[in-house]
Amino acid sequence: MSENKLVEEPRVLAGPQFNSGNFAVAEAALFAGLHGYFGYPITPSTTIMERLASRLPYVEKPGAFLQAEDEIASITAVIGCSWTRNKAMTATSGPGFSLMQEGIGLATFTETPLVVVNVMRGGPSTGLPTFPAQQELMQAHFGSHGDYMVPTFAPNNVQECFDLTIEAFNASEALRTPVFVLTDQILSTLKERFLIPKKENIELVNRSSPDNPHITWKGETISSNLVLPMNCFGEESKAFATGLSHDDTGHVDLSADTYELLMNRLKEKILTYQHLFPKPEKYLIDDADTVVVAYGSTARSAKYAVNSARKKGIKAGLYRLRTIWPFPKDDIIQSLRGKRIIVVEMSSGQLIWPVERYLKQDVEHIGYLRGSVPPPSLIRKKIEGVN
Amino acid sequence: MKTEFRASGVGGQGIITMGHIIGKAAAIYDDKKVIMTEAYGPEITGGFAVADVIIDENNINYPIVDNPDILVILSSNRMEKDLQSVKTNGIVLFDSNFIEIQEIRESYIPIPAFETAIKLGNKVIANVIMLGALQVITEIISKQALETILFERVPKKFEELNKEALKIGYKIGMNYRRNNNE
Numbered sequence: 001m002s003e004n005k006l007v008e009e010p011r012v013l014a015g016p017q018f019n020s021g022n023f024a025v026a027e028a029a030l031f032a033g034l035h036g037y038f039g040y041p042i043t044p045s046t047t048i049m050e051r052l053a054s055r056l057p058y059v060e061k062p063g064a065f066l067q068a069e070d071e072i073a074s075i076t077a078v079i080g081c082s083w084t085r086n087k088a089m090t091a092t093s094g095p096g097f098s099l100m101q102e103g104i105g106l107a108t109f110t111e112t113p114l115v116v117v118n119v120m121r122g123g124p125s126t127g128l129p130t131f132p133a134q135q136e137l138m139q140a141h142f143g144s145h146g147d148y149m150v151p152t153f154a155p156n157n158v159q160e161c162f163d164l165t166i167e168a169f170n171a172s173e174a175l176r177t178p179v180f181v182l183t184d185q186i187l188s189t190l191k192e193r194f195l196i197p198k199k200e201n202i203e204l205v206n207r208s209s210p211d212n213p214h215i216t217w218k219g220e221t222i223s224s225n226l227v228l229p230m231n232c233f234g235e236e237s238k239a240f241a242t243g244l245s246h247d248d249t250g251h252v253d254l255s256a257d258t259y260e261l262l263m264n265r266l267k268e269k270i271l272t273y274q275h276l277f278p279k280p281e282k283y284l285i286d287d288a289d290t291v292v293v294a295y296g297s298t299a300r301s302a303k304y305a306v307n308s309a310r311k312k313g314i315k316a317g318l319y320r321l322r323t324i325w326p327f328p329k330d331d332i333i334q335s336l337r338g339k340r341i342i343v344v345e346m347s348s349g350q351l352i353w354p355v356e357r358y359l360k361q362d363v364e365h366i367g368y369l370r371g372s373v374p375p376p377s378l379i380r381k382k383i384e385g386v387n
Numbered sequence: 388m389k390t391e392f393r394a395s396g397v398g399g400q401g402i403i404t405m406g407h408i409i410g411k412a413a414a415i416y417d418d419k420k421v422i423m424t425e426a427y428g429p430e431i432t433g434g435f436a437v438a439d440v441i442i443d444e445n446n447i448n449y450p451i452v453d454n455p456d457i458l459v460i461l462s463s464n465r466m467e468k469d470l471q472s473v474k475t476n477g478i479v480l481f482d483s484n485f486i487e488i489q490e491i492r493e494s495y496i497p498i499p500a501f502e503t504a505i506k507l508g509n510k511v512i513a514n515v516i517m518l519g520a521l522q523v524i525t526e527i528i529s530k531q532a533l534e535t536i537l538f539e540r541v542p543k544k545f546e547e548l549n550k551e552a553l554k555i556g557y558k559i560g561m562n563y564r565r566n567n568n569e
Contacts, residue, residue, distance in 0.1 A: 018411035018421070190450055191407070191423035193414035297450070304448040376449050 011059035013196050021161040021187035022091075024194055025117055026051035028165035029089055031196065032204060035063040036081035036088035038074045040096060043129050044185040045119040048091040071096040075103030075116070082112045083241060085207070085232040087169060091117035093185075094127060097136055097143070104178055105144030108266065110241040110250075111228070113172040113207055115165070120184040120296075122346075122371055131371030132185035134296055137350040140180050141325050147263060149270050152180040152325040153278050154295045158192040164322065167278055170205040174217035174276075175269055176227050182324065184346070186297040186373055210237050218276050226269040271326055278322035282335060284310065288317030290340040290383050293332075293355055295321040297373050302344050305379035316383045321351075329358040342366065342382055344374060390527060391452045392440040395469045396461030399432040401514030405459070406438025408518065408536050409528055413442045416532035422447045435465050442527065457525050459517060460486055461500070478525055480517065496524065496563050503555055512552040519556015524563050 012031050017023075026048045029037075037052045039045075049067075056063045064081065068074040074090045081088035092100060097118045107114055122128025123135050136143075140152045151171050153164045161183060168179040208215045208222070213229040215222050228248055231239035240250030245259040253259075283303060285291050290309075292302040299320040309316040319336060321328065332355065341363045343352040348367040356363045366382055368374035392409060396402040403425050410423035422441045428434025439452035458473045460466055460481040466488075473479060476494055483497035498520045504513040515537065522533050534553070541549045 016415050018407075018414045018423075186424075186450065189425055191410055191421075191425075193421060300448045300450060307448070373449075373451070375451075 009055065009059065011055075011061055012199060014198070016193055016195050018191055018193050019158070020047065020189050020191045021155070021158050021183055022047040022119065022189070023051055024158045024161040025091065025165045025181065025183070026055065027196060028162040029087075029115070029169070030055060030059065031162075031199075031202070032166050032169035033087050033206075034089055034169075035086035036065075036078065037063070037090065038066045038068050038077035038081065038088070039090045039092065040068055040071050040074050042071075042093045042096045044121055044132075044188040045091040045093040045096070045117065047188065048117060048119070071099035072103065075100040075107070078114050078116075079103060079107050079110070079112050082107075082114045083110075083233050083239065085209075085230075085235070087113070087115075087173070089115040089117065089169075091119065093119045094121050094123050094129065094136075095125065097139065101139075101143040104150065105146055105148065106243050107178040108144070108148040108150060109146070109243055111176040111230070111266070112178065112241075113176050113230075114178050115168045115172055115181065116178060117165070117181045117183065119188045120182060120346075122369075128371045130185065132297060132346060132373065133369075133371070134182075134184060134298060134346040135350065136182065137324060137345075137347065138353070140182060147267070149267060149325055150178050150180050151175070151270060151274075151277060151323065152182055154182045154322060154324050155187065156296050156299045156320065156322075157194075158187070158190065159194040160322070161187060162194055162196065164278055166202060166204070170203070170217060171273075171277065173205045173207045174215060174222050174227070175273055176207060176230055177270065180325075182296065184296050190297075209235075217273075220273075220276065222273070226265060226272055274323070274326045274328075277326075280322055280328055280331060281318070281320040283318040283320065285317035285319055285335060285339075287315055288339060289315045290342065291317045291319050291336055292342045292344055292379060292383070293319045293321070293336070293351065294344045295324060295351065296346075298344055298346055298368070301373045301376050302379055304376040305383060308376060308380045309383045312384070314383060324351075327354045327358065329354070333358055337361070340364070342379070344368070344379055344382075346373065389441065389443040389445075389447075390457065391455045391474075392442070392457045392459075392527060393452055393455040393469065393472075394438045394459040394461070395465050396436055397432075397464060398427055398434045398436045400436065400461045401511065402436040402461065403427070403438050405514050405518060406440050408533065408540075409521075410440045410442075412528040412532035412536040413440070416535055417529055419443065420445060420447050422450045424450055424452070437465070457521070457527060459521060461513070461517070462486075480521055480524065482513065482517070496520075498559055500556075503559070504552065507548065507552060507555070509548060512548055515549055515552040516556040516559070519553040519558075520560035520563075521556075523557050523560025530557075 122133035414421035484501040
């Protein structure tokens with residue numbers, strides 16, 4: 001049902017809502033202060049774009065909205081918009097995320113704050129365009145060429161679609177980096193009650209500038225050695241941005257020392273502040289013998305299965321990742337090592353890689369490829385050891 | 388208690404709107420835990436349309452409706468599939484204009500929604516007549532919640548039509564109400 005009539009609404013809606021994950025993402029972006037949306041429609045992400053097309057240019061403090069010719073242009077326009085000291089984002093799915101990879105690399109190297117929402121569907125290629133999957137976990141980390149890390153958050157309900165989109169904007173501004181929000185087709189259309197909190201109850205972060213180099217996020221001052229204050233285009237001080245190796249002022253410098261320093265700093269700034277990223281949900285894991293590891297809408301099914309197993313007296317638990325990258329390796333080792341682990345995902349095997357790598361033990365796996373969330377009965381049987 | 392609801396029909400009949408109104412009414416005004424999912428064919432009008440709503444006192448994890456307690460059918464194109472999925476004593480409301488059910492059970496209730504809508508002068512109001520009947524028969528949502536959510540989205544010029552449709556829906560529903568105290 002279309003709720004996208006051109007009606008006069010405040011920029012930030014208030015109070016309880018009953019709507020979809022995509023709706024929540026769009027409203028969260030407006031809440032966070034989105035100024036530019038550039039995108040190309042693709043199922044199942046399109047309703048984010050539709051909602052912002054009908055809202056962004058018409059609210060008080062209007063912003064720019066552009067349907068570009070393709071995803072390559074979209075992500076590049078998002079980068080450009082961000083360099084005018086404005087918050088910018090795009091949303092896409094499947095093939096669109098592939099097309100954006102070049103621009104994403106540029107955004108990481110130029111340290112451009114922006115948010116990309118990837119509403120995952122079944123791939124490869126056109127795949128299952130209207131059904132859910134979780135096959136872009138690795139692409140979120142390794143999709144573009146070169147070494148880099150983009151903080152990647154994964155909600156599993158509509159409230160989190162709202163909350164984690166705001167966290168994504170905050171992280172992108174605080175650390176001068178692109179941030180991904182990975183949702184999926186189920187979350188995109190699933191409607192639930194969610195609450196848009198009062199403006200004063202949510203911290204919004206804006207990137208530092210040469211005049212104001214010290215910003216804080218969640219009470220921590222962000223080190224200006226790791227995250228450089230950002231000069232933007234159209235301001236008094238000059239701004240430089242390049243995809244070539246560069247020094248701290250943005251000027252090209254291909255020397256070994258400069259390149260190594262830059263690469264290490266880019267990695268370091270993400271890892272240093274990863275404790276500020278969304279924490280995993282640990283459900284009944286303390287006394288659990290068997291723990292299911294999952295994220296996104298798959299984790300909803302897993303939680304149901306864990307509850308069913310508990311009713312039968314089986315000590316099962318759920319470890320749900322909310323930040324995928326950087327992978328919460330210390331926490332997962334501390335919480336799960338030695339327990340029986342079942343990784344459940346809508347992929348033939350991506351989440352299982354980091355889980356196996358860090359736990360260094362045998363891990364069981366459900367790689368569900370049937371275009372829907374794995375049914376709880378399937379997970380419960382695996383927990384029970386029935387195949 | 389957990390209630391699984393499904394409305395099934397074709398695009399253009401207001402199926403998704405129906406699900407949205409029930410879901411929002413239960414979630415915002417009746418303060419229940421609610422999940423709504425929707426499915427439709429690629430066509431805008433004429434393709435299948437299904438709205439699923441789960442209402443519970445507790446948090447809902449698994450979001451899929453497998454066996455509805457309440458099924459509303461406005462078109463025959465998916466009828467067999469939907470009737471098979473419904474719980475044994477599940478309530479089925481069907482539009483008696485479009486649908487003929489061979490093995491009719493006690494809990495299957497014909498509602499002349501389309502015919503009544505035509506009499507009111509606008510076929511698009513059939514889903515509201517159905518909503519009225521549904522509320523009275525099943526009490527899946529409260530009357531107050533239904534009216535609040537419905538009229539918050541109805542444009543002013545259609546308010547009278549919707550009011551009338553709802554009233555007729557309530558009246559039709561009264562004939563089939565299980566615990567008829569009035």
